[in-house]
Amino acid sequence: MRQEIRIKIKPPFVKALRQGYPLIAKDAIANPEVLKKENVIIHLLDDKNKFIAKGYYGKQNKGYGWVLSYKEDEAIDEAFFISKFKTAIAYRKDLYESTETNAFRMFNGEGDGIGGLTIDYFAGYHLVTWYSEGIYSFKEEVISALLKSTQVKGIYQKKRFDTDGKYIEDQDYVMGEVPNWPLIVKESGQQFAIYLDDGAMVGIxxxxxxxxxxxxxxxxxxxxxxxxxxxxxxxxxxxxxxxxxxxxxxxxxxxxxxxxxxxxxxxxxxxxxxxxxxxxxxxxxxxxxxxxxxxxxxxxxxxxxxxxxxxxxxxxxxxxxxxxxxxxxxxxxxxxxxxxxxxxxxxxxxxxxxxxxxxxxxxxxxxxxxxxxxxxxxxxxxxxxxxxxxxxxxxxx
Structure with a gap:
């Protein structure tokens, strides 16, 4: 079981979080000393110990984590990610069915309910980008959920977060087929040559x-x-x-x-x-x-x-x-x-x-x-x- 930690939110930040602001700012946390490793679920509480939301602890340039749910008893597990991915895929139904375009963003971070995580779709191949150690700690659940949510030819990943005080842009193969490079994708009837295995940028x-x-x-x-x-x-x-x-x-x-x-x-x-x-x-x-x-x-x-x-x-x-x-x-x-x-x-x-x-x-x-x-x-x-x-x-x- 993943550890769950209670953190106190300073009064000036409570209203925005209750109203749906998804980013957990460093300055919003009253007891940051309880946060050790970036592999925990955090319960956000106000100064009267009332539940606000739950999310994950993950340091990136924008803040100290993201809200994932406003239900105290909702599990952040594989089923949670499957639900988010299926909703995101349904929202992009027209792009999946397009004969003119097969390169687009399948999942866009906090816009689709999970800040710090994006997934791009390239003709059946998926590029997962992790923006913090915290979200990367969910890798096993995320990859499994992705495989159960849609057809996947292959998965590559990009890590864009601090390790030992250094910002990295690391990209590598995760699983599935390896395409012939360049991978040719379509956008509005034009073609793009892209590389999912070559540094931080893919070419588009x-x-x-x-x-x-x-x-x-x-x-x-x-x-x-x-x-x-x-x-x-x-x-x-x-x-x-x-x-x-x-x-x-x-x-x-x-x-x-x-x-x-x-x-x-x-x-x-x-x-x-x-x-x-x-x-x-x-x-x-x-x-x-x-x-x-x-x-x-x-x-x-x-x-x-x-x-x-x-x-x-x-x-x-x-x-x-x-x-x-x-x-x-x-x-x-x-x-x-x-x-x-x-x-x-x-x-x-x-x-x-x-x-x-x-x-x-x-x-x-x-x-x-x-x-x-x-x-x-x-x-x-x-x-x-x-x-x-x-x-x-x-x-x-």
Missing amino acids: FLDQREVRKRIRDHYAKGKIVLNTFSYTGGFSVFAAAGGASQTTSVDLANRSLSKTREQFSVNDIEPETQIIIVEDVFKYFKYAVKKELKFDMVVLDPPSFARSKKFTFSASKDYTNLLKEAIAITEKEGVIVASTNCSSFNMQRFKSFIDSAFSQMGDRYTILEEYSLPKDFKTIETFKEGDYLKVVFIKKH
Whole structure:
């Protein structure tokens, strides 16, 4: 039997937890000294010893654990995980039945009822990501529950938590079939080459599926497109597939060159017909201005935080300046796709960055449309931080 521990919650945090806030903050715990190993169930009690909820203790950058149930007598066992997984699968029925897409998020942490755990689906293969030692301690129950909830070709895992004070991004095989690499998956009719056994990144950010499709179907035709912080070139592939006259992909990582070529190739697009540049994006912006290059569409999807040899980028502090650089090389009536996955600010503040950038550049703009997380990245109203993705299509006048 797994040990169960009672912890006291400080009064200022009780109301939010009772109303469904799922994250157990470090500062909310009045008696943290009782927490030793991250393999325990915790009962949250108020200052009058009344039950609030139960969850697990697991340290990650967001907090000290997650609420799993508001029923004091509910067992957190294999049956609990099976119930959560089956509900999550039913919610994504349309994606499972799709003939156009077979890569999506099957289970999205607290949005599906278990914070600190995500499961991505890739053509029958499953990638389980553990965000703390605490949730990883349930590995046996989770894997067994997954096998009993759906058809599984193979399972890989990614561990993203501290061990001995060091943050790790470890990925490895768990069980089942081993695919031929790359594993080719489909998204909205396009193909992606992915690797579940090669480091922290698999080759595709699934949360941008709707944005990529929108670019291909409604914006790309005949356009000269610049894709910055391009990773493996997903936006570029969809732009090219949508009839873009030219795509340029820019990313600082050396491997982005071979990875982007591969993504074009699996979509029967000759990589040599596209421009792929390994360079600091900010350095490229200066080059583009110097050479008087202009683009009909600029995609900005930077990491929340990034560091190069000469520059540190923080979305919350530097996005306005990044937008100014993009505005300078966007044609009149051109479109900027501004995106951020930074959870520390909301859409309203993000739009203030946009307004400030255009104001400082002396240009007018119109917001054409907005996107947040797709359906499979399920979120809950009580945890706003979980709805992190903000994408705005902006027309420059």
